[in-house]
Amino acid sequence: MDNSAFKILVVDDENDILEFIQYNLKKEGYDVYLAHNGQEAIDIGRKIKPDLILLDVMMPVMDGIEACKQMKFDPDFANTFIVFLTARSEEYSEIAGFQAGADDYISKPIKPRVLVTRLNAILRRKEKVQPDTKLTVGDIVIDREAFLVFRKGEKIQFARKEFELLFLLASKPGKVFTRDYILEKVWGDEVLVVDRTIDVHIRKIREKLGDEHIGTVKGVGYKFEA
Amino acid sequence: MDNSAFKILVVDDENDILEFIQYNLKKEGYDVYLAHNGQEAIDIGRKIKPDLILLDVMMPVMDGIEACKQMKFDPDFANTFIVFLTARSEEYSEIAGFQAGADDYISKPIKPRVLVTRLNAILRRKEKVQPDTKLTVGDIVIDREAFLVFRKGEKIQFARKEFELLFLLASKPGKVFTRDYILEKVWGDEVLVVDRTIDVHIRKIREKLGDEHIGTVKGVGYKFEA
DNA sequence: GTAAAGTTTACCAAATTGTTAAGTGCAATT
């Protein structure tokens, strides 16, 4: 199966377990990242924006429950599933874990077959149900659901076309989008507008967001810069 | 199946094994290259840019783990999958291999069926996931998507025609491109420009990239040198 | 040494983008 698009962050304080899980998930084609405690998980997670976090409940520095609670309030983890790893005896934790916002749990000892099957199922669910609603690039957060953009927490209002255009550019930071492509994606095939219209919208986006975020590549198009 | 596009570098210190694998992979249509230790693998790999490296863990001069670690930091191997060959008992190595950045492993004794199936699966994955947007030649990285060129990590801006010309030359380092061919590819059929124009653009590219990268072959044309 | 091929410079024309302003139409409000 081709799981290479999915990033999974595995969090456990025991290296043996980390390695064992990493080995099994890599074999399935997932991109695997590791962390040793809750704090590390949050730090790494903010950077890589994993699709799923496998989180051990019992850990030093910051336990899984606490980490989970924090992540549930963090827009960086808006699109991340959280799955707890629990020892079989930790009945209580299973409950507390769900209260903290976890999406599933897996009991130790971990059986590779079970692990992989469960994660596949969860991620397939994600693919269908959640078409990424929040986009975070650098200090900019774009919330497609609320139609809002935040820069360093400060709310900025955008008109619809401006928003769609910005969202498109920000969906692949660094990539240059040609005017033709932009017209097709933001305006659609049947609408016909002069491509210079894009320039004017770019102007407005720059006005609100700051010049440094939108780059021009002469003769090609525009791009979002992180 | 037509695997002729795929280059596989097999690395093992035992000639028997090399030949056995070579025989089985050639039968599948892969381009097979051989190396006897980690150092040799890196040297050859830099030249041929294999799609996949089959790497024995235990070797003299430089073992597989060490070689793997080095390659993972080398831009020449950015598009290369690494698969370890391990003796069945080397459980530890399998794990260490993943930490070094390997993508899969295969246990000895090697069964031809397993070998071929596994490699096919991995390479199919590669084909899907990596639409080679980045071109890496020596210390130069050309990113067609972002329309950017990097030399040793330092960003260099190119005008459109310069970029297209450079990209064409760099797409086949060492190959000499005639002016006629360049005109056709970069400018197109219907545009008519004097072929001396190319010279001027070459000048500009050399200015930004350094003289050593673009070579002249008198009476024939230009080429990119790594 | 000479001719052919390649390099470099400088300048101009063309193409592309930035910016402003004004017109249009829709929707909410009065």
Next chain:
DNA sequence: AATTGCACTTAACAATTTGGTAAACTTTAC
């Protein structure tokens, strides 16, 4: 129903960048 405000589009002009050519100069091959 008229008014206002907003989003969107277009046009026009300014600013900038890029591309192309010619001509002078240098190197290379014979």
